[in-house]
Every structure is written in C-alpha cells, then in structure tokens.
Amino acid sequence: MAVWALGLNHNTAPLDLRGRFAFALDQMAPALHGLRTSHQRHPEAAILSTCNRTEVYCASDNVQIDHTLGWLARAGDVPVDALHHHTYVLRDDQAARHAFRVASGLDSMVLGEAQILGQMKSAVRAAEDAGALGTTLNQLFQRSFAVAKQVRTSTDIGAHSISMAAAAVRLAGNLFEDLREIRVLFVGAGEMVELAATHFAARQPRAIAIANRTLERGEKLASRLGGEVMRLADLPERLHEFDAIVSCTASTLPIIGLGAVERALKKRRHRPIFVVDLAVPRDIEPEVKALDDVYLYTVDDLAQVVQTGHANRQAAVAQAEAIIDAGVQSFMHWIDQRSPASGVVPLIQQLNAQADAWRAAELVKARKRLAKGEDVDAVLDGLSRGLAQKMLHGAFAELRAADEAKRDDTAARVARLFLRS
Numbered sequence: 001m002a003v004w005a006l007g008l009n010h011n012t013a014p015l016d017l018r019g020r021f022a023f024a025l026d027q028m029a030p031a032l033h034g035l036r037t038s039h040q041r042h043p044e045a046a047i048l049s050t051c052n053r054t055e056v057y058c059a060s061d062n063v064q065i066d067h068t069l070g071w072l073a074r075a076g077d078v079p080v081d082a083l084h085h086h087t088y089v090l091r092d093d094q095a096a097r098h099a100f101r102v103a104s105g106l107d108s109m110v111l112g113e114a115q116i117l118g119q120m121k122s123a124v125r126a127a128e129d130a131g132a133l134g135t136t137l138n139q140l141f142q143r144s145f146a147v148a149k150q151v152r153t154s155t156d157i158g159a160h161s162i163s164m165a166a167a168a169v170r171l172a173g174n175l176f177e178d179l180r181e182i183r184v185l186f187v188g189a190g191e192m193v194e195l196a197a198t199h200f201a202a203r204q205p206r207a208i209a210i211a212n213r214t215l216e217r218g219e220k221l222a223s224r225l226g227g228e229v230m231r232l233a234d235l236p237e238r239l240h241e242f243d244a245i246v247s248c249t250a251s252t253l254p255i256i257g258l259g260a261v262e263r264a265l266k267k268r269r270h271r272p273i274f275v276v277d278l279a280v281p282r283d284i285e286p287e288v289k290a291l292d293d294v295y296l297y298t299v300d301d302l303a304q305v306v307q308t309g310h311a312n313r314q315a316a317v318a319q320a321e322a323i324i325d326a327g328v329q330s331f332m333h334w335i336d337q338r339s340p341a342s343g344v345v346p347l348i349q350q351l352n353a354q355a356d357a358w359r360a361a362e363l364v365k366a367r368k369r370l371a372k373g374e375d376v377d378a379v380l381d382g383l384s385r386g387l388a389q390k391m392l393h394g395a396f397a398e399l400r401a402a403d404e405a406k407r408d409d410t411a412a413r414v415a416r417l418f419l420r421s
Contacts, residue, residue, distance in 0.1 A: 001060070001136050001335055001338060001339070002059065002062065002091065002092065003057070003058070003091065003092055003095045003096065003136060003140060003335070004057075004063055004065055004068070004089065004091045004092075004095055005055055005056065005057045005089070005090045005091075005098055005099065006055070006056050006058075006065060006069060006087055006088070007048075007053055007054060007055030007056060007088060008053065008054060008055075008087045008088070009052055009054075009055075009107070010053065010109050010299070010300060010303070012086050012087065012088060014300070015280060015282070015298055015299065015300050016281075016282070016286075017076075018051075018052070018053070018054065018280050019282060020078060020281070021049070021072065021075065021076045022049055022051075022252075022280050022281055023054065024250045025126055028047060028130060029129065029130040031047060031075065032045050032046075032047060032126075032127060032130045032132040033132075034075070035047070035056065035068070035071050035132075036132060038070065038071040039058075039060070039064045039067040039068070040062075040064060040067065041060050041061065041062060041064065042060075043058040043064065044058060044059040044060065044133060044134035044135075044136055044137040045057065045058050045127065045132045045133075045137070046123055046124060046126075046127035046132065047123060047127070048102070048120055048123040050116065050119050050280075051248075051278060051279070051280040052108065052280075052299065053102075055102070056072060057099065057137060057140070058137075059134060059137050063091065065089055065091075069087065072087075092332065092335070093328050093331075095140075096140060096143075096328050096331045097324060097325075099140055099144045100143070100148070100324045100327050100328065101324060102116060102120065102144075103117050103144040103145060103148035104117075104151040104152075104157065104320055104324065105117070105148075105151075105157060105158070106151075106157070106321070106324075109302075109306060110163055110306045111157070111313060112157040112313060112316070113158075113163060114152070114158060115163075115195075117145070117148050118191075120141070120144065120145075121145065124141045136335070139334060140331065143327055143330070143331050144327075146327070147323060147324055147327040150323050151320045151323050151324070154319065154323065155316040155323075156316040157313060157316040157319075157320050163195065163306070164192070164278060164306065165195040165196040165198070166199055167302045168196055168199070168200075168246060168276045168278075168297070168302065169203060170305060171274070171276075171295075171297060171305065172200075172244050172274050175272065175295055176244075176274070179200070179204075179205055180203065180206065181205075182205050182206060182243035182244055182274075183205065183206055183207040183241060183242045183243050183244070184197075184200050184205045184208050184242060184243070184244045184245075184246070185238075185239075185241075185242040185244070185245045186200075186209070186210050186221075186245075186246050186247075187245065187249060187255065187283060188211075188247060188248045188249040188250075188279075189210055189212040189217045189220070189221045190248060192248040192278050193210075193221070193247075193248050193278075194221055196246045196248075197210070197221060197225055197246070198225075200246070201225045207227070208226065208227030208228075209222070209227055209228045209229070209230055209241075210222040210225075210228070210230070211229075211230045211231065211232050211234070211235055212232065213232050213249070215229055215231065235260065236260040236263070239260055239264035239273075240263070240264040240265075240266075240267035240268045243271070243272075243273065244273070244274040244275070245273065245275045245276070246275075246276045246278065247275075247276070247277050247278065247279060247283040247284060248278035251279070251281075251283060252281055253281070254281075254282055254283060254284055255283050255284075256283060256284045256285070258291075261273070261284075261288050261291060261294060262291065265291065265293050265294070268293075270292070271293070272293045272294070272295060273294050273295070274295050275288065275294060275296045276296075276297050276302075277296065277298050277299075278299055280299065282298070284296065355391075358390045358391070362383050362386045362387050362390075363383070365382070365383070365386065366379050366380070369382065392418070395417070395418060398410055398414065399414060
C-alpha cells in the first residue's frame with residue numbers, strides 16, 4: 001500500500017493562491033468524491049484545509065500523484081504547471097512524517113500551536129463521513145493524533161507560543177495608546193474569531209460587537225463577551241463606529257470592500273482603523289491596504305510577530321522530532337506487515353478462515369444437541385470446550401513433537417501466544 005500527500009502552505013504559496021484551494025467542511029464530501037473518481041483506482045482520501053494550508057492525503061495500491069495534482073488544479077481553476085511550482089509531494093515515510101509534524105504543530109506558522117490538531121481531526125471526521133477513509137489513512141491519522149498528544153505532554157513545544165490572536169492584540173497595542181478606549185468589531189463567529197475576541201476582551205475595550213451571518217451564533221459569542229450583535233448587512237453603515245476590525249468568515253468573496261472602508265474613513269474624519277483579515281480566501285479587499293489611515297494585516301503579515309520565541313523552543317523541537325521518528329518507524333512497520341509480500345496478511349486471512357470453520361462446526365453440533373432437548377448449560381459448556389480443544393490442538397502437537405534441543409524454544413513461543421494476560 002502506498003501513501004502520498006500533496007499540498008501547498010504558507011511557505012510555498014501566497015495568500016491569494018491558497019485562497020483558491022480553501023474547502024469548507026460542508027464542501028468536503030463532494031470534493032472527496034470528485035477527487036477519488038478522478039483517479040484510475042479510487043484511493044482512500046482526506047483533505048486538510050486551513051488558512052495556512054491545503055493538503056490532500058491519499059492511499060492506494062499504486063501511487064497516482066499526477067491525478068491528484070490534476071484534480072487539485074481543476075478544483076482551484078489554476079493551470080497544472082503553475083500549481084506545480086507551489087506544491088510539495090511526499091510519499092510513504094515522508095508523508096507520514098509530515099502528517100505527524102503537522103498534527104504536532106511543528107509545521108505551523110505559529111510553532112507549537114494547538115489549533116491545527118482540532119482542524120485535522122475535523123478533516124478526518126469529514127473524510128470518514130464521506131466514506132473516503134480506509135484502513136491505511138485511518139491508521140495514519142490516528143497515529144498522528146497519538147504522536148501529537150505525546151509531543152504535547154512530553155515536551156515544551158507549546159511554551160512561549162504567540163497565537164495569531166495574541167499577535168493581533170500586540171499589533172493593535174502598537175497603534176493605540178490604550179486598548180480600553182477602542183471599539184472592536186469581530187466579523188464572523190467561528191473558532192478563529194472566538195479566540196481573537198477572547199484575547200481582545202481581556203484588554204477590556206470600550207465596546208465589542210459581533211457581526212455574523214446567523215444572529216443566533218453571533219449572540220452566543222456576544223453574550224459571553226458582554227458585547228452586541230449585528231447583521232452582516234449592516235456592516236457598510238456601521239464600519240465607521242469601530243477602531244479595530246477582526247474578520248474571519250467562510251465567505252468565498254470579500255465582504256468588506258474598498259468603497260465601504262473609504263466611506264467609513266470619511267465619517268471618522270480619517271481617524272485610523274486597525275484591520276486584521278484572518279480569512280482565506282480574503283474577507284477584505286486587498287486594495288484597502290493602500291488607504292492612508294488603514295492598517296490592514298493578513299495571516300501572512302502576522303508571520304514575523306508569531307515567530308518570536310522560536311529560539312526558546314528549539315530543544316523542545318528536537319525532542320518532538322525524536323518522538324515523530326519513532327512514530328514514523330512504527331507506522332511503516334505496520335504498512336510492511338500488511339504488504340502481500342510479507343506473508344502476514346494471507347496468514348491472518350487463513351487463521352480467520354480456520355477459526356470460522358471451527359466455530360461453524362461447533363455451532364452445528366450445539367444446535368443438534370439443543371434440538372434433542374439437552375440442557376442449555378451443558379450444550380454451551382460442550383461448545384466452549386470443543387472450540388478450546390481445536391484452538392490448542394496445534395500447540396499441544398508442536399510441544400509433543402519437538403525434540404529436546406528445540407523444546408524450550410517451542411515452549412517459549414507457545415507461552416507468548418497463549419499465556420498473555
């Protein structure tokens with residue numbers, strides 16, 4: 001079985017290109033169906049899509065990387081050759097290593113951040129719900145989660161980590177003398193906005209507002225933060241009220257345009273506006289950044305801020321890489337054992353078939369005895385004894401047949417197989 005991963009991330013592709021390959025969770029099922037049917041042999045598949053990366057994981061008897069790249073290019077409406085320059089392809093042990101590093105936060109823009117693990121788990125659930133996740137990828141991801149947990153509990157990889165939300169607050173503090181005097185608007189009510197809103201709320205701004213497509217979800221967040229909720233449709237008329245705006249929605253098109261911001265600045269008499277666009281694709285038109293009194297930051301613009309503290313975590317990174325190495329070796333050993341060439345899978349199949357035959361034979365005997373009116377407990381006792389005798393017969397025969405020189409070795413093997421607690 002071959003495993004491969006193809007992706008693009010914050011290190012290989014600019015923000016606007018990544019935005020063309022953003023998949024919301026409700027798009028996963030049709031996307032996975034299209035991905036699998038585009039291959040000659042429908043592989044196991046999963047798609048991880050975040051603001052910093054889109055990665056396609058596949059497993060099949062034969063590697064079909066060209067088909068995967070072709071599908072992804074069509075999904076983003078980008079020529080294959082152009083996309084190829086911004087993607088990376090990893091196979092087998094390298095694909096496993098990459099998945100383990102991503103889950104552990106070692107491949108994130110924010111080194112050691114924990115949010116990616118939850119995003120990966122959501123991607124796996126979506127693949128499972130779509131019927132695209134098979135035994136191999138399930139093993140890969142479950143082992144990724146186990147490795148990530150071990151990295152979190154055994155190292156200080158998350159220590160000194162500065163999140164995107166914390167970085168946004170830090171930048172806002174550089175612009176405004178006192179964050180307690182500003183009014184903050186959050187557009188969206190998802191996980192990223194909730195995290196950012198929590199960080200800003202800790203600085204006790206003068207006012208907080210949540211603008212969301214569905215008022216119910218916005219109201220929940222607003223009530224927790226002591227803020228108000230508003231409709232997205234009201235944004236153009238109310239932008240001027242806010243000194244800071246943080247946006248992260250799943251919209252495929254910008255929801256705050258240049259014209260709306262220009263009108264807001266005019267009403268504010270050009271008092272500055274601090275804006276953070278955490279969405280991929282963008283929520284705010286990029287031309288807004290050119291306005292004199294607007295300080296617009298995207299997820300990529302925050303990169304330098306979140307790099308702070310990397311040097312303090314290098315020892316933890318080394319420890320994490322050692323844990324990942326062990327996880328990769330274990331996964332590849334599991335893959336090798338399942339290879340037909342290893343002989344293990346056919347043997348397992350034969351053992352299962354033999355056990356089923358024994359079980360069927362004992363059930364036939366038991367049913368005949370029950371039909372004759374024999375006591376149920378006596379029949380069950382006979383069934384269990386018959387199965388036990390059949391299972392142990394081979395071991396007893398090997399022990400009796402072994403010559404004196406091999407008897408101890410044979411006894412040790414039988415003990416390992418049958419005397420485990």
